[in-house]
Amino acid sequence: QVQLQESGPGLVKPSETLSLTCNVSRETISHSYWGWIRQPPGKGLEWLGYIYYSGNTKYNPSLKSRLTISVDTSKNQFSLKLNSVTAADTAVYYCTRVLTSSSLTGYFDYWGQGTLVTVSS
Protein backbone atom coordinates (compact mmCIF):
# COMPACT_ATOMS: atom_id res chain seq x y z
CA GLN A 1 0.00 0.00 0.00
CA VAL A 2 1.50 3.30 -1.12
CA GLN A 3 1.98 5.82 1.65
CA LEU A 4 2.36 9.58 1.25
CA GLN A 5 3.22 12.14 3.92
CA GLU A 6 3.21 15.90 3.50
CA SER A 7 5.58 18.14 5.43
CA GLY A 8 6.26 21.84 5.59
CA PRO A 9 5.46 25.06 7.46
CA GLY A 10 1.92 25.46 8.71
CA LEU A 11 2.07 29.25 8.58
CA VAL A 12 3.24 31.41 5.69
CA LYS A 13 3.23 35.20 5.45
CA PRO A 14 1.39 36.96 2.62
CA SER A 15 3.52 37.54 -0.50
CA GLU A 16 5.97 34.81 0.54
CA THR A 17 6.44 31.31 -0.89
CA LEU A 18 4.57 28.25 0.34
CA SER A 19 6.79 25.15 0.20
CA LEU A 20 5.68 21.59 0.88
CA THR A 21 7.31 18.21 0.41
CA CYS A 22 5.65 14.83 0.00
CA ASN A 23 7.56 11.74 1.08
CA VAL A 24 6.53 8.58 -0.77
CA SER A 25 7.00 5.15 0.76
CA ARG A 26 6.24 1.59 -0.38
CA GLU A 27 6.41 2.75 -4.01
CA THR A 28 9.26 3.91 -6.17
CA ILE A 29 8.53 7.45 -7.29
CA SER A 30 9.76 6.70 -10.82
CA HIS A 31 6.84 4.34 -11.39
CA SER A 32 4.00 6.87 -11.37
CA TYR A 33 2.74 10.41 -11.64
CA TRP A 34 2.42 12.47 -8.46
CA GLY A 35 0.21 15.43 -7.73
CA TRP A 36 -1.05 18.09 -5.37
CA ILE A 37 -4.63 18.96 -4.45
CA ARG A 38 -5.85 21.55 -1.96
CA GLN A 39 -9.04 22.23 -0.03
CA PRO A 40 -9.77 25.62 1.56
CA PRO A 41 -11.57 25.34 4.90
CA GLY A 42 -15.20 24.41 4.35
CA LYS A 43 -14.82 24.33 0.57
CA GLY A 44 -14.29 21.87 -2.25
CA LEU A 45 -11.22 20.22 -3.73
CA GLU A 46 -8.96 21.94 -6.25
CA TRP A 47 -6.39 20.12 -8.38
CA LEU A 48 -3.09 22.04 -8.49
CA GLY A 49 -0.84 19.99 -10.74
CA TYR A 50 1.18 16.82 -11.22
CA ILE A 51 4.67 15.66 -12.14
CA TYR A 52 6.24 12.55 -13.65
CA TYR A 53 9.60 11.31 -12.40
CA SER A 54 11.18 12.57 -15.61
CA GLY A 55 10.21 16.09 -14.62
CA ASN A 56 7.30 16.51 -17.01
CA THR A 57 4.61 18.59 -15.34
CA LYS A 58 1.03 19.70 -15.85
CA TYR A 59 -0.46 22.58 -13.90
CA ASN A 60 -3.89 24.01 -13.27
CA PRO A 61 -3.96 27.10 -15.52
CA SER A 62 -5.43 29.17 -12.67
CA LEU A 63 -2.18 28.75 -10.69
CA LYS A 64 0.38 28.06 -13.41
CA SER A 65 2.19 31.39 -13.08
CA ARG A 66 2.81 30.89 -9.32
CA LEU A 67 3.26 27.14 -9.03
CA THR A 68 6.27 24.86 -9.38
CA ILE A 69 6.24 21.12 -8.75
CA SER A 70 9.53 19.24 -8.67
CA VAL A 71 10.71 15.71 -7.98
CA ASP A 72 13.75 14.27 -6.19
CA THR A 73 14.06 10.63 -7.18
CA SER A 74 17.06 10.08 -4.89
CA LYS A 75 14.89 10.88 -1.86
CA ASN A 76 11.67 9.43 -3.28
CA GLN A 77 10.02 12.80 -2.71
CA PHE A 78 8.25 15.47 -4.69
CA SER A 79 7.64 19.08 -3.76
CA LEU A 80 5.37 22.07 -4.32
CA LYS A 81 6.27 25.75 -4.31
CA LEU A 82 3.56 28.38 -4.57
CA ASN A 83 4.80 31.95 -4.62
CA SER A 84 3.19 35.29 -3.86
CA VAL A 85 0.63 33.69 -1.56
CA THR A 86 -2.45 35.44 -0.19
CA ALA A 87 -5.11 34.49 2.33
CA ALA A 88 -6.95 32.76 -0.52
CA ASP A 89 -4.19 30.14 -0.56
CA THR A 90 -5.05 29.04 2.97
CA ALA A 91 -6.05 25.39 2.64
CA VAL A 92 -5.34 21.79 3.50
CA TYR A 93 -2.81 20.59 0.93
CA TYR A 94 -2.83 16.93 -0.08
CA CYS A 95 -0.22 15.04 -2.06
CA THR A 96 -1.49 12.15 -4.17
CA ARG A 97 -0.52 9.46 -6.60
CA VAL A 98 -2.02 10.15 -10.03
CA LEU A 99 -3.06 7.39 -12.40
CA THR A 100 -3.18 8.73 -15.93
CA SER A 101 -2.35 7.92 -19.51
CA SER A 102 -3.00 9.30 -22.96
CA SER A 103 -6.27 7.37 -23.11
CA LEU A 104 -7.45 7.78 -19.52
CA THR A 105 -8.83 10.69 -17.55
CA GLY A 106 -6.42 10.94 -14.66
CA TYR A 107 -7.48 10.27 -11.10
CA PHE A 108 -6.07 10.01 -7.59
CA ASP A 109 -5.87 6.64 -5.88
CA TYR A 110 -3.59 7.30 -2.89
CA TRP A 111 -3.64 10.45 -0.76
CA GLY A 112 -1.55 11.83 2.04
CA GLN A 113 -3.31 12.80 5.26
CA GLY A 114 -3.11 16.47 4.28
CA THR A 115 -1.45 19.43 5.92
CA LEU A 116 -3.10 22.75 6.79
CA VAL A 117 -1.24 25.80 5.56
CA THR A 118 -2.45 29.17 6.80
CA VAL A 119 -1.42 32.37 5.07
CA SER A 120 -1.37 35.16 7.62
CA SER A 121 0.92 37.86 8.90
Place this chain on the structure above:
Amino acid sequence: SYELTQSPSVSVSPGQTARITCSGDALPKQYAYWYQQKPGQAPVLLIYKDSERPSGIPERFSGSSSGTTATLTISGVQAEDEAEYHCQSADSSDIYVFGTGTKVTVL
Protein backbone atom coordinates in the same frame (compact mmCIF):
# COMPACT_ATOMS: atom_id res chain seq x y z
CA SER B 1 -13.69 27.46 -16.64
CA TYR B 2 -15.19 23.98 -16.67
CA GLU B 3 -17.47 23.02 -13.78
CA LEU B 4 -18.94 19.83 -12.40
CA THR B 5 -22.23 20.43 -10.61
CA GLN B 6 -23.48 18.35 -7.69
CA SER B 7 -26.54 18.81 -5.50
CA PRO B 8 -25.38 20.28 -2.16
CA SER B 9 -26.99 17.69 0.08
CA VAL B 10 -28.86 14.39 0.22
CA SER B 11 -30.66 12.94 3.25
CA VAL B 12 -31.45 9.25 3.46
CA SER B 13 -32.66 6.76 6.06
CA PRO B 14 -30.55 3.71 6.93
CA GLY B 15 -31.14 0.85 4.52
CA GLN B 16 -32.46 3.12 1.78
CA THR B 17 -30.75 4.11 -1.47
CA ALA B 18 -28.91 7.38 -2.00
CA ARG B 19 -28.21 8.72 -5.46
CA ILE B 20 -25.75 11.54 -6.02
CA THR B 21 -25.46 13.17 -9.42
CA CYS B 22 -22.63 15.04 -11.08
CA SER B 23 -23.29 17.09 -14.22
CA GLY B 24 -20.71 18.33 -16.70
CA ASP B 25 -20.59 19.02 -20.42
CA ALA B 26 -17.42 16.96 -20.97
CA LEU B 27 -18.67 13.82 -19.21
CA PRO B 28 -19.72 12.13 -22.48
CA LYS B 29 -16.01 12.08 -23.42
CA GLN B 30 -14.30 11.86 -20.03
CA TYR B 31 -14.54 9.32 -17.24
CA ALA B 32 -16.05 10.24 -13.89
CA TYR B 33 -14.49 9.37 -10.55
CA TRP B 34 -15.95 9.50 -7.05
CA TYR B 35 -14.34 10.11 -3.66
CA GLN B 36 -15.70 9.87 -0.13
CA GLN B 37 -14.42 12.31 2.47
CA LYS B 38 -15.23 12.13 6.16
CA PRO B 39 -14.59 15.13 8.44
CA GLY B 40 -10.93 15.72 9.14
CA GLN B 41 -9.83 12.96 6.77
CA ALA B 42 -8.38 12.77 3.28
CA PRO B 43 -10.67 11.73 0.43
CA VAL B 44 -10.85 8.05 -0.46
CA LEU B 45 -11.32 6.79 -4.02
CA LEU B 46 -14.71 5.04 -4.29
CA ILE B 47 -15.32 4.63 -8.02
CA TYR B 48 -13.00 4.94 -11.03
CA LYS B 49 -13.69 4.93 -14.78
CA ASP B 50 -17.40 5.67 -14.22
CA SER B 51 -18.30 2.36 -12.60
CA GLU B 52 -15.25 0.40 -11.43
CA ARG B 53 -14.77 -0.20 -7.73
CA PRO B 54 -11.27 -0.40 -6.17
CA SER B 55 -10.54 -3.39 -4.00
CA GLY B 56 -11.81 -2.93 -0.46
CA ILE B 57 -14.72 -0.68 -1.42
CA PRO B 58 -18.08 -2.23 -0.39
CA GLU B 59 -20.38 -3.45 -3.14
CA ARG B 60 -23.13 -1.09 -1.99
CA PHE B 61 -21.24 1.69 -3.76
CA SER B 62 -21.79 1.75 -7.53
CA GLY B 63 -21.35 4.26 -10.32
CA SER B 64 -22.79 4.94 -13.74
CA SER B 65 -22.60 7.62 -16.38
CA SER B 66 -24.92 8.62 -19.19
CA GLY B 67 -24.61 11.69 -21.35
CA THR B 68 -23.62 14.70 -19.28
CA THR B 69 -24.51 13.13 -15.91
CA ALA B 70 -22.59 10.68 -13.73
CA THR B 71 -24.31 9.04 -10.77
CA LEU B 72 -23.01 7.51 -7.56
CA THR B 73 -25.48 5.12 -5.93
CA ILE B 74 -25.24 3.91 -2.36
CA SER B 75 -27.54 0.93 -1.87
CA GLY B 76 -28.55 0.00 1.65
CA VAL B 77 -27.07 3.12 3.22
CA GLN B 78 -25.32 2.64 6.55
CA ALA B 79 -24.62 5.21 9.25
CA GLU B 80 -20.91 5.08 8.40
CA ASP B 81 -21.69 6.36 4.88
CA GLU B 82 -22.42 9.84 6.24
CA ALA B 83 -19.77 11.92 4.51
CA GLU B 84 -19.03 14.41 1.75
CA TYR B 85 -18.88 12.91 -1.74
CA HIS B 86 -16.89 14.51 -4.55
CA CYS B 87 -17.00 13.72 -8.25
CA GLN B 88 -13.96 14.36 -10.45
CA SER B 89 -13.29 14.41 -14.15
CA ALA B 90 -11.44 16.53 -16.70
CA ASP B 91 -12.21 19.14 -19.30
CA SER B 92 -11.39 18.92 -23.00
CA SER B 93 -7.80 20.01 -22.28
CA ASP B 94 -7.39 17.26 -19.68
CA ILE B 95 -7.40 19.75 -16.82
CA TYR B 96 -8.70 17.92 -13.75
CA VAL B 97 -11.80 19.28 -12.08
CA PHE B 98 -13.71 18.35 -8.94
CA GLY B 99 -17.41 18.72 -8.37
CA THR B 100 -18.90 21.05 -5.81
CA GLY B 101 -19.42 18.21 -3.35
CA THR B 102 -22.53 16.54 -1.88
CA LYS B 103 -23.09 16.11 1.83
CA VAL B 104 -24.88 12.84 2.59
CA THR B 105 -26.75 12.78 5.88
CA VAL B 106 -28.01 9.49 7.29
CA LEU B 107 -31.20 10.17 9.24
